Amino acid sequence: MSYPLLERINAPGEIKNLPASDMPALCEEIRQFLIKSVSETGGHLSSNLGVVELTVALHRVLDFPQDKLLFDVGHQCYTHKLLTGRREGFAQLRRKNGISGFPSPRESDCDAFIAGHGSAALSTAIGIARAKKLKNEPGKVVVIVGDGAFTGGMVYEGMNNVSKLNNLIVILNDNKMSISKNVGQMANYLTKLRTDPKYSHVKAHMETTLERIPVAGDALVRVLQGGKQLIRRGIYKSTMFEEMGFQYIGPIDGHDVGMLTHTLTNLRGEQYAPVFLHVVTKKGRGLKPAEENPGEFHAVSSIDLNHLTDPELSPKDSFSSTFGCALADLGDDEPRLCGITAAMKYGTGLNFFKHRHPGRFFDVGMAEEHAVTFAAGLASQGLLPVVAIYSTFFQRAYDQIIHDVNLMQLDVLFAVDRAGLVPGDGATHQGIYDVAFFSNVNIPIFAPANYAELRYWLTYLVREAHGPRMIRYARGGENPALAALPCTGARYDVLDPVDGARVALVSYGAETEEIIAAKDLLAQHGVQADCVKLTQLYPLPDGVCDTLKHYDTILFAEDTVRTGGIGEQLGFAMQQCGWQGEFLLHAVDNSHLLHANVPELRKDQQLDAAALCTDILNALKEKQA
Template identity: 60%
Template structure:
């Protein structure tokens, strides 16, 4: 290659197909070095992508997208796929405004078959695509790449129960023994059994090969064996689950042997008689020792210096998540009824502190948000005080259970909603913009949205003492210095008065209060006095709020949530019922136009930054 990197010659999947096995191995090494260097500069998901390089290269060696469809579960592991499909140059702006997404995106490339930001979805989507190919008489395979962590969620089993005889469907289990937090439960133990004793499958292949080559009687003997093979497997190995669901099972296979993987996929691409389940063993963080040793630490990272890495045992930087986790652990020491529940996000939600101090009352249910909610309802129904800590974007998946199992019975479950509001980097799949709207549709819920650590600590303790369904929602990352200076009044809302009489009121809550206060200062510089109302309790609306707002000529409500069903709409309806004649405007996040960018860039895009709010106030008040 005259000193040219193989990676520099890859501009499309077709370029991968011309490489021999030795070159494929070299390409994998170059991709691994590229990803470590690139992600260290931009941030992103590192461990999961380092673990799936050989698997992805082998898939592109054998199959041909977009005719063949790759469906990634969650999508954290799609970086190599993006590199091989012509997007390597975009990695310098990974997850940034105008750059490439950190997840598969059909709008970004024809090679991305399905958007994937949440877990357990790939198999159901892949089954639909495979069935559509059958109905439309289209060639090609549909390959779902599923992490072992996804098997802690129920959708996977719903999908497996509906595979029928789709001989154009291949499911690849990327078994790295770890989801984001360490895998838990019976399925994890079952997969461990499969990993440790592959000899049954070798024996099975050898026997079948012998019988196929035996004339006359071989076929008859093989047919007879089929009638007793389930009992035979149980007696030898207890490995029947995938095959009894209808799959042809192959594995476990070394997920870092690109030659073996390529040859396996090629064999079944040409001749596949049933849905195929390929069990692939990988190492999360492969090739980067710190990530191999601490894959959770390097799951999703900000930019870092590869030569000066932080010690994962050192306490992480202060954030709403860590403050919540530390405070909850402390309060649980005073009340033995308090339990903590998360869905594969022990570290992301700050619950590692609770786990260390109160292990018997800590429950990580895996990627099973629906179960987490109803499990909490069961705990509450029998006298415990459960706290369910889940990212806003993932809690959406448990909404039916929130309505039916918690709300209808008025059970005392506290939802700690992490990453509420606008979220940087991960883009449209991870925005926490719906929780205020969907919780506020339920009259029994009290919703609190603190803007700083002091309010978070105060309201967490207070809500744990109250009964009924409650939600405490807070943003990603650290508190803002300006909002930290406000401390905590303990009131349901605070009013920040302008220096002169104000005809306009700007109402908001949570982290958005930073922009509202700054907007009021900008308006004051133009001679316009604006009072800022910062809500802490956002549902039900605080008593006296509507009366207090009744005297203003114009009211502007700003929130980092969706407009439809948002808190701003609730306030508008309440003011209308009271006959308020003020001019009212509601600025919120639209349901379209979401992208990956910083929070400041997103606020500016949606008119929620200080400058835009100040301009809106001036226009609303007809101030020249």
């Protein structure tokens, strides 16, 4: 497939060489390129299809990197990457040594800031805009914020701090609200008037003139402003933004590239206040299944465009769906059980719980902090809340975990999805910190390695355990080697012990796959080893140190950070019990996290079976030397 217009854009700013009349056709080419490319590599689809015209208009008007463009959440930056010279890189999107699926300053100076979590970009943009003011630098700072991000409180914290930053443009990418025809036509008409530079000049001049009138001047300005706000209140219902210091404009059609370009050109000039531009788009535009079910095509693996399924739904065979179905079953017998998530109903599998128990299901939006404290409120009144959130997003609620749940030892179960190494999304989405920060505030942690263990321990944690507790599991499905392991109900297991083994390989969760494979590799070198799989991670299971002290060499492997992880804790515990053998620790180095698939990530982090085997063999050689 050829893209004659898109192929003429190979560097930032080259889009300005094309005539304005070609912009609709360019947008169509970009949309077709994204559909074809993302269907082959995987990535975020519907969100990118929705902002094609908006991004094109921004690149027609702004000058990068002097002007700054930020995205919230960040996954809708694909068109921006195409227009800044990275088209060829899309063949390796989200793959090792390829381009990131999120903004990355390491890739291009046109990417102002890394972004992977929601509701945060406005605060970043305000900081950059303020820095430009302090340094007397020219240029605008534009931040695109989706309507979903407005369910997160950080957006409002930022809006409260805009303080006359007239070099800031906040674009609300509203892909849910529709505009009725009459209101829309009136809004478009007034938008043309109010975005004209003459409007801003006349308004500022009029207010300055009125203020000079003795005694009555300030009163006249207030009357003028009050009347204007009443009109806007009736037409836009938007005075909240104006009352927080913005010049509100919109709503305008986010797929009219001409109107967007005209509006942004006018806003490029001097403004009297930070601008809040309300743009209405259709998520998934250009791909009918994505338009009809944008949430289901939010993030996709490679897909067959001729046989489309619902890729964002938790597949029937995954830890997320197994968790969701098991929790729904438990809800049948426990009327106090509640399910809570933060804008991830399908991803966490809680759609199954919602279907069965709609009155006890709560999606609080992109507001993880609220989700945890809301759960604390429920628990304080005798209910049993389960908070299911991705590991990377639980980081946002650490204070609430400590202060609102843990201090009172409330009965809240944290279900940590996408725990450990996560493919594709890179540094911003790795689930590598949860074990350290939950264990450091004394919250029990369980890590099932297969579906049977997940169902068993989830039932235990709902029906028998009390206080704050956590269960973590990997993204996707169970590995065949782990699926074959029996669910013993023990808090740790020695897997198929070998008589005379002097080496112990210890791990938990998905990483158990690698110690099993490493055991086989060591056997090929004549070294017998046992595998010890932990299911209860914290506190360390009773008896595990007594079991391990009989080995001369222990290697611990975990797909989480080293500092504060279970490996460090086990190594210290072994020392405390008097063991004097050699302890080898393999964990995640978070200083160079890649976007790659899980096997590649494990190899890079020396968490693959080959690296574990090599470390053991080297340690044994040193002992013999």
